[in-house]
Amino acid sequence: QIPTEQKAMVIEKTGGPVIYKTIPVAKPGPDEVLVKIKYSGVCHTDLHAVNGDWPLPTKLPLVGGHEGAGIVVAKGDLATDIEIGDYAGVKWINGSCLACDFCQQSDEPLCSKALLSGYTVDGSFQQYCIAKAAHVARIPKSCDLESISPVLCAGITVYKGLKESGARPGQTVAIVGAGGGLGSLAQQYAKAMGLRTIGIDTGEDKRQLCKDFGADAFVDFKTSQNVVKDVQAATADGLGPHAVILVAVNEKPFQQAAEYVRPRGTVICIGLPAGAYLRAPVFESVIRMVTIKGSYVGNRKDSAEAIDFFARGLIKVPFKTVGLSELQKVYDLMHDGKITGRYVVDTSR
Ligand code: 8ID
Ligand code: ZN
Ligand code: ZN
Numbered sequence: 091q092i093p094t095e096q097k098a099m100v101i102e103k104t105g106g107p108v109i110y111k112t113i114p115v116a117k118p119g120p121d122e123v124l125v126k127i128k129y130s131g132v133c134h135t136d137l138h139a140v141n142g143d144w145p146l147p148t149k150l151p152l153v154g155g156h157e158g159a160g161i162v163v164a165k166g167d168l169a170t171d172i173e174i175g176d177y178a179g180v181k182w183i184n185g186s187c188l189a190c191d192f193c194q195q196s197d198e199p200l201c202s203k204a205l206l207s208g209y210t211v212d213g214s215f216q217q218y219c220i221a222k223a224a225h226v227a228r229i230p231k232s233c234d235l236e237s238i239s240p241v242l243c244a245g246i247t248v249y250k251g252l253k254e255s256g257a258r259p260g261q262t263v264a265i266v267g268a269g270g271g272l273g274s275l276a277q278q279y280a281k282a283m284g285l286r287t288i289g290i291d292t293g294e295d296k297r298q299l300c301k302d303f304g305a306d307a308f309v310d311f312k313t314s315q316n317v318v319k320d321v322q323a324a325t326a327d328g329l330g331p332h333a334v335i336l337v338a339v340n341e342k343p344f345q346q347a348a349e350y351v352r353p354r355g356t357v358i359c360i361g362l363p364a365g366a367y368l369r370a371p372v373f374e375s376v377i378r379m380v381t382i383k384g385s386y387v388g389n390r391k392d393s394a395e396a397i398d399f400f401a402r403g404l405i406k407v408p409f410k411t412v413g414l415s416e417l418q419k420v421y422d423l424m425h426d427g428k429i430t431g432r433y434v435v436d437t438s439r
Pocket of ligand 1: 134138338
């Protein structure tokens with residue numbers, strides 16, 4: 091009962107537009123599964139891909155999307171540890187070589203042969219999507235596919251970033267871009283890990299979301315006279331947060347975070363604004379022993395752990411759902427910074 095044709099959102103050239111059209115359903119290779127995508131979250135990365143923001147070309151034509159939640163409907167002969175009917179997630183790392191130095195150490199995102207869903211291979215903005223069986227996320231049947239979809243990139247990424255930060259229960263983490271997709275999930279994971287949070291973003295909606303998620307403070311980067319001072323003042327002893335999770339799509343905070351992070355604190359860079367540079371004063375960074383590092387999605391174990399937090403009911407994803415055919419509207423809102431939380435697309439319409 092797998093059809094030969096399906097609906098998909100396709101970009102034919104960098105810069106868009108994204109077009110709703112009928113395309114063939116692919117057949118899984120020996121080490122692959124075919125996932126019937128029910129819902130897919132829309133990540134800012136998908137918009138970077140449309141716009142050609144990064145120094146890495148996409149395939150063209152391209153079906154974007156990498157937060158695809160669905161059901162396995164076909165599989166190759168080598169896919170022996172996953173069954174037809176299982177819930178599965180198509181995430182950013184679609185596949186990797188499993189043999190290189192990085193794959194052997196479970197740093198699969200660093201594999202030079204990694205396949206990227208919705209970027210170097212077609213992703214989840216279609217009704218049927220191919221992914222490597224080794225990498226497809228295993229989703230327990232108790233989970234709702236609609237609300238878990240944003241966990242498949244946003245959740246995994248911020249969970250990994252929080253682990254990389256080394257922040258421990260009771261400590262404070264500042265989340266820059268706290269009202270967006272990654273940021274709203276970062277707040278949830280941070281709380282579940284016993285951390286205090288400071289949300290940094292702008293506007294009443296995003297302030298309210300941070301409050302609802304139990305943020306200890308909110309700093310509006312647009313109205314604050316001095317973001318550095320306000321963030322430090324939001325910690326009990328005024329010394330600043332132990333860690334900063336940067337998920338904003340803007341260069342400025344990447345050049346500010348090292349100034350307000352606590353001495354011996356860690357700045358985790360996750361957001362990928364086009365053409366941006368990191369900058370920090372050498373003197374203060376040295377004498378305050380600041381760590382600045384990048385964090386890139388997560389490996390298969392991080393993915394399973396991030397999903398487990400959701401399955402245990404610890405993560406509430408704030409989302410709105412629209413039809414797959416309305417994807418362009420989501421991109422327009424995202425471009426204008428008007429999305430609080432995440433948008434999810436329903437592939438049936
Ligand atoms: O593995 C990775 N490193 C990874 C994985 C997934 C996504 C990286 N990303 C990248 C995306 O490509 C994107 O560049 O993380 C970034 C955030 O993705 P998103 O959460 O999907 O974007 P969003 O929902 O648009 O949220 C961005 C938020 O940043 C705020 C905006 O108001 C919005 O709420 N923001 C901006 I723009 N400038 C800000 C500033 N100066 C800011 N918040 C605080 N200070
Ligand atoms: Zn993403
Ligand atoms: Zn590899």
